[in-house]
Amino acid sequence: MEDWVTIKNLKKRRPDLGARSIAKLLGISRNTVKGALAKEVPPEYIRKAKTNPEIVPFSEYIFERLVVKKLKGSRVLNEIRSKGYQGSQSAFYRHILKIQEPLARTFQPYETGPGEQGQFDWSPYTVTINGVLTRAIVFIYILGFSRKRVYDASLSENQGSVFEALENGFRETRGVPERVQVDNSRCFLDKCSKDDVRWNKRYLAFCGHYGFKPSRSLPGHPWSKGKVENPFDYLEDHFIKGNTFESFDDLQKRLKAFQNEVNERVHQTTRQTPDTLFESEKSALATLPETRYVNVKEQHRKVTADCLFPFDGNRYSVPWPFAGKEVWIRVSRGCYLEVYSSRNVIIAGHPMSPLKGKVIMDPKHYKTHAVERGNWSRLSQSFLQRFHSHEWFLEKLKTQKRINPAYHLTQILDIARFYGDGDMQEAFSTCLTYNMFTAMFVKGFLENHGKTSMETPLLPEPVFERPVTPSIKRPLTAYQMEVQS
Numbered sequence: 001m002e003d004w005v006t007i008k009n010l011k012k013r014r015p016d017l018g019a020r021s022i023a024k025l026l027g028i029s030r031n032t033v034k035g036a037l038a039k040e041v042p043p044e045y046i047r048k049a050k051t052n053p054e055i056v057p058f059s060e061y062i063f064e065r066l067v068v069k070k071l072k073g074s075r076v077l078n079e080i081r082s083k084g085y086q087g088s089q090s091a092f093y094r095h096i097l098k099i100q101e102p103l104a105r106t107f108q109p110y111e112t113g114p115g116e117q118g119q120f121d122w123s124p125y126t127v128t129i130n131g132v133l134t135r136a137i138v139f140i141y142i143l144g145f146s147r148k149r150v151y152d153a154s155l156s157e158n159q160g161s162v163f164e165a166l167e168n169g170f171r172e173t174r175g176v177p178e179r180v181q182v183d184n185s186r187c188f189l190d191k192c193s194k195d196d197v198r199w200n201k202r203y204l205a206f207c208g209h210y211g212f213k214p215s216r217s218l219p220g221h222p223w224s225k226g227k228v229e230n231p232f233d234y235l236e237d238h239f240i241k242g243n244t245f246e247s248f249d250d251l252q253k254r255l256k257a258f259q260n261e262v263n264e265r266v267h268q269t270t271r272q273t274p275d276t277l278f279e280s281e282k283s284a285l286a287t288l289p290e291t292r293y294v295n296v297k298e299q300h301r302k303v304t305a306d307c308l309f310p311f312d313g314n315r316y317s318v319p320w321p322f323a324g325k326e327v328w329i330r331v332s333r334g335c336y337l338e339v340y341s342s343r344n345v346i347i348a349g350h351p352m353s354p355l356k357g358k359v360i361m362d363p364k365h366y367k368t369h370a371v372e373r374g375n376w377s378r379l380s381q382s383f384l385q386r387f388h389s390h391e392w393f394l395e396k397l398k399t400q401k402r403i404n405p406a407y408h409l410t411q412i413l414d415i416a417r418f419y420g421d422g423d424m425q426e427a428f429s430t431c432l433t434y435n436m437f438t439a440m441f442v443k444g445f446l447e448n449h450g451k452t453s454m455e456t457p458l459l460p461e462p463v464f465e466r467p468v469t470p471s472i473k474r475p476l477t478a479y480q481m482e483v484q485s
Contacts, residue, residue, distance in 0.1 A: 003028065007036040054087030055095050062092075066099060115284025117144035117215075118177040120166050122157060123232050128244040129251060136251065137161070137334070138240075140231055141169025144181075146277035147267050148173060149231060151259045153252050156334025159187045163206055164332060167293055170210060173278075175285020179213040189216065209293045211286055234262075248335055299329045307365055311337060313356035317365045318348045321415055321443065342447075379409045386416070393428050397437040411439030415446065423450035 003026070010022055019037065023030040055062075058080045065076045077085075077092050085092075122139040129136070139152040139162070150169040154161045162185075170176050184192040191198040199214055207214050239258045245251040263274040270277060301309035307323045308315040318327060318339055327347070328340040339348040350360050380394055387393070398405045416424055427445045431437050 003032065003036060007033055011037060052087050052091045052095065054085060055091060058083065058085055059095070062096065063099060066096060112144035113284075114145045114281040115175070115177050115286070117179055117181060118142065118169070118212075119144060119181045120169065121183060121232075122162070122165065123235075124157065125236070125240050127240065127251065130245075130247055136248075138232075138235065138255070139165035139169075140235070141166060141173075142231065143173060143177065143274075143278065143281060146274050146281045147270060148263055148274040148278040148281075149259060151235075151255045153248070153255050154333040154335075155248065156331060158331075159200075159202065160330060161332075161334055162187045163203075163293065166206075167210075170288060171292075173282070173285065175282055175288060176210045176212050177285060179215040180207075181215045181217060183217055188214070192216070206293055209289060211289075231262075248333075252333075300326050301329060302326055308359065308361070309339075312352070314353050314358045314360060316348070316350045317361040319365045319418065321418055321447070322347060325447070376406050376409070379406055379413065382413055383409060386421070387424065387428075390425075390428055393431070393437070396432070400435075400437045408437075408439040412442050415439075415443050419446050419450045426450075 006026065007022060010025070011017065017025075019030050019033040023033045026033075051059075061080065061083075062076055065071045065079065066073065073093065073096050076096075077089065080092075118141060120139070120141045122137055124135055124137050126133055127136050128134070134155070137154045137157045139154065141150045141152075142148065150172045152165040152168050154165060166180070182188050186200070188200055188203045189198060190200050197216070203214065235258075239255070243254075245254065263278075266273055301311065303309045303318055303322050303325055305323055307317050307320050309318065309327060309329075311329060316337060316339070322341065326342065328342070330338045330340065331352070332338050335352050337350045337352050338346055339350075341347050348362065348365065350362070353360060376398070383394060384391065394409075397408060401408050419427075423446055427442050427450070430445050431441060434441070
């Protein structure tokens with residue numbers, strides 16, 4: 001290299017010098033000078049490729065096992081050694097590198113149209129919540145055209161939590177794309193071999209509820225959903241690292257603030273902000289169904305007479321009209337417990353306790369005797385304040401239950417707090433049809449045909465506590481007192 005530069009510079013400064021003169025001045029051969037003057041680029045040493053003679057008899061076998069059968073190199077090395085290969089391990093791996101270089105995977109960026117595709121994935125992180133190291137899951141749902149992202153956090157990554165996070169993505173973007181690209185998790189597929197793909201039945205039911213086509217990335221093809229894979233690095237570098245959180249709600253709140261910042265930042269590929277592109281994509285998304293997908297009927301509990309049901313080592317309360325009934329339960333975000341009636345209407349919610357053997361009760365779930373109690377006239381006044389044109393019902397009730405009509409009217413007023421006027425009027429009409437004017441008949445009709453009007457309860461944030469080990473030490477004076485007694 002240095003000789004070539006020296007020869008070229010000398011010839012440029014002294015064009016009159018010939019090859020013989022330059023060779024004499026530099027003390028090198030004339031052929032070297034001639035070769036340097038003839039080349040326009042610096043000479044480069046290229047080592048001639050040599051094939052190890054020990055490999056040659058096995059070259060076709062190695063190609064077949066690596067490329068066709070897609071076996072590991074270590075296995076192929078053991079196989080050819082059993083067939084008589086005497087060469088070194090390094091020689092074998094140099095040979096397979098020559099085979100694999102032309103087969104290096106390349107791909108062409110694939111852009112989707114508005115509303116065509118969404119991508120969904122998640123990743124676990126260890127974060128500090130209220131001073132306790134906690135394993136939290138962060139889900140990302142992203143629209144392929146606009147790159148609009150929706151982040152969601154949970155303390156669980158079971159199938160229910162995954163569906164809930166994907167559903168929240170649909171709800172926040174106010175629409176559903178034609179298809180959603182996911183990985184090969186057991187939440188989505190029961191079998192994902194090359195020749196046999198079996199989608200999970202629950203996931204297919206979820207797809208049918210929201211009306212999108214399931215789509216998956218092949219194993220070993222992360223680039224097929226790179227739009228959702230790449231943001232995890234940005235999330236970890238710009239949000240997870242170095243942050244601590246006061247509570248799970250604090251984590252969720254700050255994650256949403258980070259989501260807004262990302263959606264307002266110019267994307268390197270589209271050269272526009274996701275929020276800007278989303279304005280032209282949202283009209284292409286399919287309309288959301290009226291109700292959310294609630295698949296809770298696989299976990300049911302029987303409520304005891306004290307309005308409690310067991311779950312994960314603790315007992316939780318429900319409103320008193322559901323005592324003795326079966327309820328369906330769902331864990332939300334890994335830390336909230338939602339309770340549904342047999343008609344899939346939410347009736348209660350509790351933060352899950354990290355400890356065991358606790359009883360978590362809401363005083364509102366028990367009879368508070370908020371209605372007017374006492375003689376018949378005061379109860380009738382309370383009844384007619386809500387049901388103005390139903391004096392006939394009071395007359396029928398008093399006629400049929402002569403001994404204690406106030407008791408039945410009290411029970412009816414109590415249960416009426418959980419149902420709308422339309423349900424109550426329908427119940428009264430049914431009482432007239434069957435000539436049954438009792439609190440038990442009204443309650444039974446509402447449980448089977450009524451639609452509860454209770455709003456979704458506001459759930460307080462979960463408490464992250466360190467398990468407390470009770471002290472078992474006793475002072476010596478305690479034993480002295482026992483002996484004296």
